[in-house]
Amino acid sequence: MKPLPRATLLCAALLALAACSSNRVDPSQYSGFLKDYSRLKPAESISGAPVMRWVDPGLDASQYRQVFIEPSQFYPKPQPTAVISEQTLQAITRYFNEALRRELGSVLTLVQAPGPGTIVVRPAITAVSTHTEGLKPYEVIPIALVAAAVNTAAGGRDQATDVAVEAAFLDGGNQKVLAQVVRKGSGKDLENDTQQLTLDDVKPVLDGWASDMRRSFVALRDKQH
Structure with a gap:
């Protein structure tokens, strides 16, 4: 078999590296859910994941004892597909609500309405998508590249799953924005481009x-004590 040109291999390697570093949301992918993106800066979540984030430098976390969690939503409203059904989309928002209530409710008192001493959490899932998985580093060799191309053409290649979220945290008394975060995560890979995405995958x-929201709040509160 004739070896592939070195330039082709280099391009493939760069694509593979780009795929590995794609878990930070690019500004071109911002949904418009947040009112102001200009203050967001690259950062790491408390678990080490790449995020875009802003926290009011004057925030005193210790003054907040309660949390009001607005129902999570999709923004913009998604269109179901053959792979991502309406039922799955609804299940994702319901489960995210439960997860937020479980985690934040363990360190703050859950309340039914915003007010003084309350943090308002306003979350939106801004993307749920599947796409053909990028080449893995070990595939950047001539024989593997050919095999991968054939598999992709036949629709048999793994499908990567991406989910993105944007969230604002506000003071329940005066609606001042306390913090904002934008981040993306990867769900379980699907076996091919016809396998349906389920809630368990994300x-x-x-x-x-x-x-991370719970741990970040606790860390900030403890640091200020």
Whole structure:
């Protein structure tokens, strides 16, 4: 078999590296859900995941004892597909609500309406998508590249799953924005482009987001004591 040109291999390697670093949301992918993106800066979540984030430098977390969690929503409203059904989309928002209530409710008192001493959590899932998985580093060799191309053409290649969220945290008394975050996560890979996405495929992502919100609040509160 004739070796592939070195430039082709280099391009494939770069694509593979790009795929590995794609878990930070690019500004071109912002949904418009948040009112102001200009203050967001690259950062790491408390679990080490890449995020875009802003926290009011004057925030005193210790003054907040309660949390009001607005129902999570999709923004913009998604269109179901053959792979991502309306039932799955509804299940995702319901489960994210439960995860947020479980995690934040363990360190703050859940309330039914905003007010003084209350943090308002305003979350939106801004993307749920599947796409053909990028080449893995070990595939950046001539024989594997050919095999991967054939598999992709036949629709048999793994499908990567991406989920993105944007969230604002407000003071329940005066509606001042206290913090904002934009982040993306990867769910379980689907076997091919016809396998349907289920809630179980993205549950770990949703659980991780909710856990990070709780851990970040606790860390900030403890640091200020």
